[in-house]
Amino acid sequence: MALLDxxxxxxxxxxxxxxxxVDITLGEAETIAIIGANGxxxxxxMRSISGVLRNxxxxxxxxxxxxxxxxxDEIMAQGVxxxxxGRKLFPSLSVEENLLIGTYGRRVSGHWSLGSVYDLFPILKxxxxxxxxxxxxxQQQMVAIGRALMSNPRVLLCDExxxxxxxxxxxxxxxxxxAIKAAGASLIVVEQxxxxxxxxxxxxxxxxxxxxxxxxxxxxxxxDAIHDAYFGAG
Ligand code: ATP
Numbered sequence: 001m002a003l004l005d006x007x008x009x010x011x012x013x014x015x016x017x018x019x020x021x022v023d024i025t026l027g028e029a030e031t032i033a034i035i036g037a038n039g040x041x042x043x044x045x046m047r048s049i050s051g052v053l054r055n056x057x058x059x060x061x062x063x064x065x066x067x068x069x070x071x072x073d074e075i076m077a078q079g080v081x082x083x084x085x086g087r088k089l090f091p092s093l094s095v096e097e098n099l100l101i102g103t104y105g106r107r108v109s110g111h112w113s114l115g116s117v118y119d120l121f122p123i124l125k126x127x128x129x130x131x132x133x134x135x136x137x138x139q140q141q142m143v144a145i146g147r148a149l150m151s152n153p154r155v156l157l158c159d160e161x162x163x164x165x166x167x168x169x170x171x172x173x174x175x176x177x178x179a180i181k182a183a184g185a186s187l188i189v190v191e192q193x194x195x196x197x198x199x200x201x202x203x204x205x206x207x208x209x210x211x212x213x214x215x216x217x218x219x220x221x222x223x224d225a226i227h228d229a230y231f232g233a234g
Contacts, residue, residue: 003028003186004049004080004155005061011041011048011210018044020210024188026155031177031187033201035194037230040207042190043085046159049188050082051075063154077105081153085160085190087144089132096128098143102150110152111183117146120176138169145176149185156180158189162196174200194226206230 004026011019019041026032034042047053049060051072059068067075076082081102089098099117118125121142127135132143141161148156162170170193177187177200191197197204198218206214206229214221214229 002026002061003030003063004188006045006049007059007061009045009048009055009059011044011053011055018210019048022207022210022212024205024212024215026186026188029181029186030202031181031189031200033189033191033197033204034207035191035197035204035226035230036207036213038192039209041210042207043159044210045207046082046084046157046188046190049075050080050157052082073105076151076153077107079107079152079154080157081148081151081155082157083141083144083148083159083161085163087140089140089143089147091133092131094129094131095124095135095139095143098132099124099146099150102147106151107153112149112152114150116183117149120149120179121146136169138165138173141165141169141173142176145173149180149183153185156185156187158187160190160192162191162193170196194230208232 002025006022006024009019009022022045034045036042048055051070055068057066057069062078062080067078099114123139124142124146127139132140161173189200201218203217205212206226214225
């Protein structure tokens with residue numbers, strides 16, 4: 001049985017329709033990547049799954065339960081956590097205080113604590129009393145991931161975690177993925193970098209203009225098929 005599914009998911013901003021019947025499925029211990037050009041609807045999909053945007057009932061199923069119409073805090077308590085685009089740290093709070101924010105309303109059982117987040121990203125332990133603003137972009141991204149992990153997620157939604165970071169830093173951050181999986185989470189990763197998406201994901205979904213245009217395992221997708229799904233054929 002899949003851990004999380006969307007069924008004909010739609011989303012609108014006022015009169016503007018951003019998603020048109022998106023079906024995705026995420027298995028236990030699986031990583032899927034969502035790729036697509038600017039404006040394809042990737043962030044909207046993450047916001048819809050996490051409850052930041054409210055859905056109709058029946059559109060999102062998690063762990064055998066309809067979470068489509070739940071509020072964001074209820075969805076987080078069920079075990080779906082989001083690392084938002086742009087990190088969204090509290091700049092005046094320290095690293096440790098930012099991490100502790102992730103514990104509010106969290107799932108009771110799970111692997112994650114300040115200690116296990118510091119084991120994952122040792123630099124954060126050294127910087128634990130520094131304010132968010134004093135950190136590099138990569139360190140801020142580690143805090144954003146750590147904060148989401150503190151809720152003990154079974155599904156971690158990562159929205160463009162490599163945006164604006166140097167390749168060596170991106171590599172460091174993605175090195176955390178196996179440990180996150182080993183601790184019991186599946187991941188949905190939104191990535192503009194197709195190579196990175198292919199490297200990390202068990203399966204890839206490509207979106208264009210609010211629809212899924214291609215899906216499959218990375219080694220089953222040709223460059224041409226990805227190009228067409230990304231930019232449109234012809
Ligand atoms: P990016 O890579 O630029 O983040 P994306 O694939 O994540 O792109 P979304 O941010 O989900 O795409 O945007 C999908 C569409 O919805 C775009 O046409 C965008 O302009 C529109 N959109 C996003 N947020 C809003 C909003 N708050 N109000 C109105 N339209 C929005």
